[in-house]
Amino acid sequence: xxxxxxxxxxxxxxxxxxxxxxxxxxxxxxxxxxxxxxxxxxxxxxxxxxxxxxxxxxxxxxxxxxxxxxxxxxxxxxxxxxxxxxxxxxxxxxxxxxxxxxxxxxxxxxxxxxxxxxxxxxxxxxxxxxxxxxxxxxxxxxxxxxxxxxxxxxxxxxxxxxxxxxxxxxxxxxxxxxxxxxxxxxxxxxxxxxxxxxxxxxxxxxxxxxxxxxxxxxxxxxxxxxxxxxxxxxxxxxxxxxxxxxxxxxxxxxxxxxxxxxxxxxxxxxxxxxxxxxxxxxxxxxxxxxxxxxxxxxxxxxxxxxxxxxxxxxxxxxxxxxxxxxxxxxxxxxxxxxxxxxxxxxxxxxxxxxxxxxxxxxxxxxxxxxxxxxxxxxxxxxxxxxxxxxxxxxxxx
Ligand code: ARG
Numbered sequence: 493x494x495x496x497x498x499x500x501x502x503x504x505x506x507x508x509x510x511x512x513x514x515x516x517x518x519x520x521x522x523x524x525x526x527x528x529x530x531x532x533x534x535x536x537x538x539x540x541x542x543x544x545x546x547x548x549x550x551x552x553x554x555x556x557x558x559x560x561x562x563x564x565x566x567x568x569x570x571x572x573x574x575x576x577x578x579x580x581x582x583x584x585x586x587x588x589x590x591x592x593x594x595x596x597x598x599x600x601x602x603x604x605x606x607x608x609x610x611x612x613x614x615x616x617x618x619x620x621x622x623x624x625x626x627x628x629x630x631x632x633x634x635x636x637x638x639x640x641x642x643x644x645x646x647x648x649x650x651x652x653x654x655x656x657x658x659x660x661x662x663x664x665x666x667x668x669x670x671x672x673x674x675x676x677x678x679x680x681x682x683x684x685x686x687x688x689x690x691x692x693x694x695x696x697x698x699x700x701x702x703x704x705x706x707x708x709x710x711x712x713x714x715x716x717x718x719x720x721x722x723x724x725x726x727x728x729x730x731x732x733x734x735x736x737x738x739x740x741x742x743x744x745x746x747x748x749x750x751x752x753x754x755x756x757x758x759x760x761x762x763x764x765x766x767x768x769x770x771x772x773x774x775x776x777x778x779x780x781x782x783x784x785x786x787x788x789x790x791x792x793x794x795x796x797x798x799x800x801x802x803x804x805x806x807x808x809x810x811x812x813x814x815x816x817x818x819x820x821x822x823x824x825x826x827x828x829x830x831x832x833x834x835x836x837x838x839x840x841x842x843x844x845x846x847x848x849x850x851x852x853x854x855x856x857x858x859x860x861x862x863x864x865x866x867x868x869x870x871x872x873x874x875x876x877x878x879x880x881x882x883x884x885x886x887x888x889x
Contacts, residue, residue: 505607529668559724578764580670589621610635616801670761712819735762739833770826
């Protein structure tokens with residue numbers, strides 16, 4: 493029988509999809525669960541897949557690949573969609589899709605499948621990532637049959653699919669880079685998220701003791717915390733813990749989805765918040781005024797492309813190449829202070845620092861001869877003054 497390979501989380505959507513592909517399409521289903529640090533019980537997911545009648549199941553540990561290939565470039569891009577969202581879900585999708593395609597090739601499958609709805613961003617990310625590495629047809633039953641939660645539960649019950657009947661308070665997606673919390677009471681954009689929405693962050697930590705952390709960067713990549721060298725997965729996991737404990741990393745904003753809907757999004761991203769704060773601060777010290785200006789534009793574009801599912805768009809690679817080119821000097825140490833849920837850079841140093849204490853000082857030993865500035869200022873304003881005169885703008889009578 494022909495096979496379809498499905499990106500499988502073990503939740504309601506993807507469980508329904510297994511049954512759907514089997515019964516309505518007459519396909520054998522191969523399920524793939526990719527570990528990007530979501531911390532799920534992978535044995536339980538395997539058991540679920542088996543119970544649903546999948547012909548085989550793959551669990552793929554892609555955590556290191558996720559950090560090195562997706563999270564590090566995001567750090568280098570200080571990537572925050574709409575200035576807030578660190579793209580945890582968005583970055584994982586192209587990697588998960590790629591793993592699904594690899595399995596499909598190995599299994600000689602005839603279709604690829606996902607359990608995304610037609611309302612979200614993930615359908616766009618999965619479809620486009622599938623399309624860039626395979627010509628196989630894509631099956632997305634939840635979207636294509638316009639199924640909502642109730643219809644899914646009904647479908648599952650009718651076909652004897654065991655599902656957790658406990659009503660979930662929120663819809664969660666998480667991985668090493670962050671935790672997204674949607675739905676339930678959060679659908680009212682004026683309602684404050686209840687404390688139990690948060691698992692990674694001690695939101696009410698009012699401890700009087702600040703937490704200090706230093707992060708060492710080597711060419712834009714975080715390599716050590718408090719001088720202890722750490723491997724990629726370990727470093728991010730560690731920072732999530734330390735910063736989460738200090739209550740850092742909660743984001744609550746209105747987000748523009750690819751499909752044009754606005755959604756209220758709540759995130760916990762302690763590690764990402766710290767790393768982006770530290771990295772962008774270090775960049776300001778080692779890059780010139782001109783580099784700093786354009787870098788922000790390119791960073792924003794990078795985040796936009798990654799969010800919109802355009803990971804494989806040539807422009808994303810172009811922007812990425814620019815960003816990578818800027819990172820060779822982003823080496824140094826940043827000191828962070830966390831307290832009461834906020835994080836602040838309180839110190840930075842680098843062998844590539846362009847900060848010149850001797851020039852900048854207001855003390856008597858400054859090497860900066862102020863008299864040289866007068867001519868510069870005059871020329872700096874000359875063109876504006878000329879234009880104002882010609883156009884009849886008088887600043888003062
Ligand atoms: N809005 C975010 C994104 O599009 C997070 C989506 C999280 N998904 C979920 N089922 N909670 O990347």
